[in-house]
Amino acid sequence: MGLRKLDANTLDHILESMIETVGSSKDExxxxxxxxxxxxxxxxxxLKEVKRMVALIIHDGDKLETKVRFARKRLxxxxxxxxxxxxxxxxxxxxxxxxxxxxxxxxRQQEKQLRERRDDLERRLIGLSETIERAGSLVSQISVVMNxxxxxxxxxxxALENAKQKQDFGLKIIEAQEEERKRLSREIHDGPAxxxxxxxxxxxxxxxIYKERSGEEAIAExxxxxxxxxxxxxxxxxxIYDLRPMALDDLGLVPTLKKYLQTIEEYHKTTKIQFVNIxxxxxxxxxxxxxxxxxxxxxxxxAFKHANANLIQVKLEIKNCVISVIIKDDGxxxxxxxxxxxxxxxxxxxxxxxLLDGEISIDSKVGSGTLVMIQVPVANRE
Numbered sequence: 001m002g003l004r005k006l007d008a009n010t011l012d013h014i015l016e017s018m019i020e021t022v023g024s025s026k027d028e029x030x031x032x033x034x035x036x037x038x039x040x041x042x043x044x045x046x047l048k049e050v051k052r053m054v055a056l057i058i059h060d061g062d063k064l065e066t067k068v069r070f071a072r073k074r075l076x077x078x079x080x081x082x083x084x085x086x087x088x089x090x091x092x093x094x095x096x097x098x099x100x101x102x103x104x105x106x107x108r109q110q111e112k113q114l115r116e117r118r119d120d121l122e123r124r125l126i127g128l129s130e131t132i133e134r135a136g137s138l139v140s141q142i143s144v145v146m147n148x149x150x151x152x153x154x155x156x157x158x159a160l161e162n163a164k165q166k167q168d169f170g171l172k173i174i175e176a177q178e179e180e181r182k183r184l185s186r187e188i189h190d191g192p193a194x195x196x197x198x199x200x201x202x203x204x205x206x207x208x209i210y211k212e213r214s215g216e217e218a219i220a221e222x223x224x225x226x227x228x229x230x231x232x233x234x235x236x237x238x239x240i241y242d243l244r245p246m247a248l249d250d251l252g253l254v255p256t257l258k259k260y261l262q263t264i265e266e267y268h269k270t271t272k273i274q275f276v277n278i279x280x281x282x283x284x285x286x287x288x289x290x291x292x293x294x295x296x297x298x299x300x301x302x303a304f305k306h307a308n309a310n311l312i313q314v315k316l317e318i319k320n321c322v323i324s325v326i327i328k329d330d331g332x333x334x335x336x337x338x339x340x341x342x343x344x345x346x347x348x349x350x351x352x353x354x355l356l357d358g359e360i361s362i363d364s365k366v367g368s369g370t371l372v373m374i375q376v377p378v379a380n381r382e
Contacts, residue, residue, distance in 0.1 A: 026142040033135030040128045047121040054114045061107040068104050071097040140181065179348065195232035199225065234267055253289040254281050254316065257296060261314060268304055272311050279318035288378060291352050292316075292325060295360075298349055299327040299372045307331025307370060325374040333364045 071093075078085050078093040085093075202225045210218035248256045254277050265273040283289075296314060303309040309331030317324040346362065349372075353360040358376035 022142055026139055029135050029138050029142070033132055033139065036128050036132045036135065040125060040132065043121055043125055043128065047118065047125065050114055050118045050121060054111065054118060057107060057111050057114060061104065061111060064100060064104045064107055068097070068100045071100045179351070195228060195235065199228060199232065202228065248289055248293055249286070252283045253292055256293060257314070257316070260297065261300070264300065264304070271304065271309055273300070274311070274313045276314070277316045279316065282318065284318070284323070284378065288323070288356065288376065291356055292323065292376070295349055295352055295374055296325060296327060303327075303329040303331055303370065307333065309369070321377060323376045323378055327372040328369065330369045333366050333368045333370055335366055336362070336364055
């Protein structure tokens with residue numbers, strides 16, 4: 001018994017050392033990534049300036065080349081009819097031609113040097129971009145590993161009897177966290193980040209309108225800007241709600257869906273949502289309630305974002321052995337043959353359904369709306 005306790009203490013000490021080492025490595029990689037981002041921005045600015053200089057010197061070179069041709073033609077004419085020109089005129093023609101030729105040579109040399117510098121900067125940007133991407137990926141992976149090590153893994157030794165179980169468990173944690181981070185990253189990028197960027201642009205526009213036009217026009221723009229800010233605030237709140245609606249744990253799937261659909265219908269005043277529950281109104285295991293809520297949420301959000309639907313119908317039926325869900329909209333629809341197979345939203349929905357051993361089908365045509373049908377078995381499941 002004492003030996004087992006000693007082994008556990010030793011393992012804890014090893015894990016703590018590993019966590020400390022991994023944390024230091026994560027900080028170092030983060031610093032490298034930040035330095036690369038700083039260098040990337042600096043080089044990007046320099047590249048813009050070099051490209052501007054290249055365009056300018058090419059323009060000057062073209063003008064010089066035209067002048068050189070005229071100067072050579074003039075010199076050729078003077079040389080051919082030497083007796084018809086004075087010595088001063090001959091000397092001037094030669095000097096002008098020589099001077100322009102020297103300027104053109106220097107111009108071409110500068111152009112070559114600038115082109116080489118431009119190409120070198122572009123190569124460095126590619127390298128930095130790859131380094132930044134790798135650093136970000138490594139930091140993300142290390143964060144997952146640290147979270148995994150700092151969790152209750154110390155108490156899982158007896159439950160996970162062999163290395164295969166431990167490996168599968170770790171991989172599922174990593175995959176789930178990475179997928180959730182990708183989804184959240186896409187949501188923030190496509191929503192609040194884009195809106196805030198537009199807010200910055202519109203604020204500059206308001207300032208310009210106020211200075212160049214009138215205060216009334218500026219106030220009108222401010223009102224429009226307030227609507228945009230309100231939309232951004234809604235997106236932020238929606239994303240926070242998306243992370244984990246509290247009502248799902250307290251009330252269950254059906255009441256949470258009713259509240260969620262009612263809320264977004266009130267916000268999107270131009271779209272009506274019809275929700276029908278024709279099955280049993282009972283609690284399901286947590287993983288089913290979360291997965292089904294996410295699937296319906298994703299389908300409804302797609303109808304708002306991409307389909308411009310006027311009516312969205314959600315039908316839920318819970319039976320003893322199977323759960324059926326239908327989400328239908330009258331929006332724009334899409335060409336399924338042209339849709340990328342790795343589409344983030346559709347792929348995520350299919351993966352969620354597969355984890356529950358269910359089936360999903362998506363039927364859509366351009367101009368005819370979209371129909372999503374989901375069936376998930378629940379018989380004899382905990």
